[in-house]
Amino acid sequence: MKNEGTETTYTIPVGPIHPALKEPIRLDLKVDGEEIVAVDVVVGQVHRGIEWLGMNRNNPIQNIYIAERVCGICNISHPFAYIMAVEQAAGITPPERAEYIRVITAEMERIHSHLLWAGVAAHELGFDSVFYLVWRVREEIMDLVEYLTGNRVTKAMFQIGGVRRDITEDQFPRIRKSLDYYKTVFNQLKTVFLDDRTIRMRTKNVGILKTEDALKLLACGPTGRASGVSKDVRQDQAYSAYADMDIKAITPDVLTGTVVGDIYDRIIVRLLEVKQSVEIIECCLDEMPPGVILAEPKMAKVLNTLKKAEGEGVGRHEAPRGECIHYVRLESGKETLAVWKIRAPTYVNLMAVPTMLKGAQIADVPIAFASIDPCMSCTNRAVVVDTKANKKSLLTNEELHRLCVEKTRKLSNELAR
Amino acid sequence: MEILSPEKIVKSFKAALGAGFLNAKIYQREVAVKKNLFTSIWIYVKRQAFRKAVEHICELQEYPHLAIISSSDLGDSVELIYHFTIYYGQHLKELSLGLRISLPKDDLKIPTITDIIPGALFTERETQEMMGVEVTGIPDNRRLFLPDDFPQDVYPWRKDEKGPYDLLRVLPGHSCHSERSEETQDPWEKK
Numbered sequence: 001m002k003n004e005g006t007e008t009t010y011t012i013p014v015g016p017i018h019p020a021l022k023e024p025i026r027l028d029l030k031v032d033g034e035e036i037v038a039v040d041v042v043v044g045q046v047h048r049g050i051e052w053l054g055m056n057r058n059n060p061i062q063n064i065y066i067a068e069r070v071c072g073i074c075n076i077s078h079p080f081a082y083i084m085a086v087e088q089a090a091g092i093t094p095p096e097r098a099e100y101i102r103v104i105t106a107e108m109e110r111i112h113s114h115l116l117w118a119g120v121a122a123h124e125l126g127f128d129s130v131f132y133l134v135w136r137v138r139e140e141i142m143d144l145v146e147y148l149t150g151n152r153v154t155k156a157m158f159q160i161g162g163v164r165r166d167i168t169e170d171q172f173p174r175i176r177k178s179l180d181y182y183k184t185v186f187n188q189l190k191t192v193f194l195d196d197r198t199i200r201m202r203t204k205n206v207g208i209l210k211t212e213d214a215l216k217l218l219a220c221g222p223t224g225r226a227s228g229v230s231k232d233v234r235q236d237q238a239y240s241a242y243a244d245m246d247i248k249a250i251t252p253d254v255l256t257g258t259v260v261g262d263i264y265d266r267i268i269v270r271l272l273e274v275k276q277s278v279e280i281i282e283c284c285l286d287e288m289p290p291g292v293i294l295a296e297p298k299m300a301k302v303l304n305t306l307k308k309a310e311g312e313g314v315g316r317h318e319a320p321r322g323e324c325i326h327y328v329r330l331e332s333g334k335e336t337l338a339v340w341k342i343r344a345p346t347y348v349n350l351m352a353v354p355t356m357l358k359g360a361q362i363a364d365v366p367i368a369f370a371s372i373d374p375c376m377s378c379t380n381r382a383v384v385v386d387t388k389a390n391k392k393s394l395l396t397n398e399e400l401h402r403l404c405v406e407k408t409r410k411l412s413n414e415l416a417r
Numbered sequence: 418m419e420i421l422s423p424e425k426i427v428k429s430f431k432a433a434l435g436a437g438f439l440n441a442k443i444y445q446r447e448v449a450v451k452k453n454l455f456t457s458i459w460i461y462v463k464r465q466a467f468r469k470a471v472e473h474i475c476e477l478q479e480y481p482h483l484a485i486i487s488s489s490d491l492g493d494s495v496e497l498i499y500h501f502t503i504y505y506g507q508h509l510k511e512l513s514l515g516l517r518i519s520l521p522k523d524d525l526k527i528p529t530i531t532d533i534i535p536g537a538l539f540t541e542r543e544t545q546e547m548m549g550v551e552v553t554g555i556p557d558n559r560r561l562f563l564p565d566d567f568p569q570d571v572y573p574w575r576k577d578e579k580g581p582y583d584l585l586r587v588l589p590g591h592s593c594h595s596e597r598s599e600e601t602q603d604p605w606e607k608k
Contacts, residue, residue: 043561043562044560044561044562044563044564047562047563049573051574052573052574052581055574088444088446093446096449096450099448099449100449215479215480216480216534216535216536217535217536218482218483218484218534218536218537219536220482229506230505230506231482231505231506233511235507235508235509236502236504236505236506236507236508236509236510236511237455237502237509237511237512237513238448238453238454238455238456238509239448239455240448240449241449241450242449243448243449243451243453243455243509244449244450244451244453246508247508248508249506287450289450314457314500314513314515316484316502316513323482323484325484325485325500327485327487327498327500329489338489339487339488339489341485341487341488343484343485343540347485347539347540348484348536348539350539351535351536351538351539
């Protein structure tokens, strides 16, 4: 209800240290009562100048490891895109077997990332038991990652011209065991997330991104696909072992028949992608060609080639959150890269946030924002500024989270009545 | 939507841009076991023809995906590459299309394309603050990643005197750049 002559909209800055987020960012929400009328996104709180290091300090091989540290979750996606760009620039062809091992590690990353997200989403909605359940389910893939790469987080699998570790025949049964586990729990997860009435009420028709907006704002990954944009680098472009498989981008209409572009659709896309990743790994195991895993095992020799190389390349990989792209330019005689440009998927998906949050309620912010699976960090508080009275009040993480949980409880109680 | 071959795409650019078209390069490589082709196209255009080139890409596919603008300091000039992808949505049909424009150092200006592709805003803002290329007509002129108290005339990606070298704090035992100013030298080196 608007009163004539009185200010009715207020600005709420959420962040840079903020709920729903795993890394810092600031959202300035303009609200009218409980309804959000406009959003401004302010980024840059964790800009670490990684590209600068690659252009001024590190040689191209050291860069693989710094690329791995761009993000804690996508630490396969960044080196993957990076080495593809370098290999193009220097004209190095990795052996076929290495391409398959790369794809297996990349798909394991997708499974763990999507499950991690599902847990966070359940937590944001106030279903902590589901959060524990999903993260328990995620442990299986983490164990497999450790078994195959030696590490749980930064896997250091990628090398220019191949991979560091082989995946051998005698390891296959252990891999298949994990994949079978995911096949058995998949339906259970589907029931928990897609059939629960309260989750449906909280996520259906909330945070909508229409197909046209998604295309104009360049949304990618599950965020774009949930809005009906059939864009998936694994499907679209011939790269690595994905080119040998018949991969189809998953849009929510394969399950529901329609595309709404809301949070519910984003849950559908991610869940189905877990299943798809399991199938891709199985396909890799079945068709993995024999042979070496590195084009040139002597790294000093590779470094020498890279120092003399002149050229440029673009590496594109479908990370769990969307297309990850690295542009690399090599100049002869230069120890470092001449140019290195990274674009992570959240970079473009953030532009869709204002559109998504417009018209939503404050209590929907944590789940709506989390629904793009933003790759940024942990939160603590938000400040509510009453612009008219110049008053500030604190809305802590707990409080914002409480608002979100209360809304879920209210809906559940209404349902029970 | 009709899917053109890389050669035909280059031809269509030539026809659409006329004298604004400088040159083009098609890069292809075979991948994995089935030897499918990874394809990227590089189109080099004059600045005057830049907006027309972007409009032409929108004719190839109604909503092309602009991934990022990369910029390189080449000494006398700054080279911008607009990394587009077109023909996505179909199995292995996608092409990477790099639109390349060279700007002289004394006139670093490029028109905005946010009216054609609204999602280009973030990367245009980043190019402005990091490379010092003025994007004319940009709807939101603020910085994106750099903090507000970062010096106005320093651009982190530049390799000339406008680079960030004077701002570096180098740890003992490392030397990053030989021409460091007095106060930024690390204390261990001082007598």
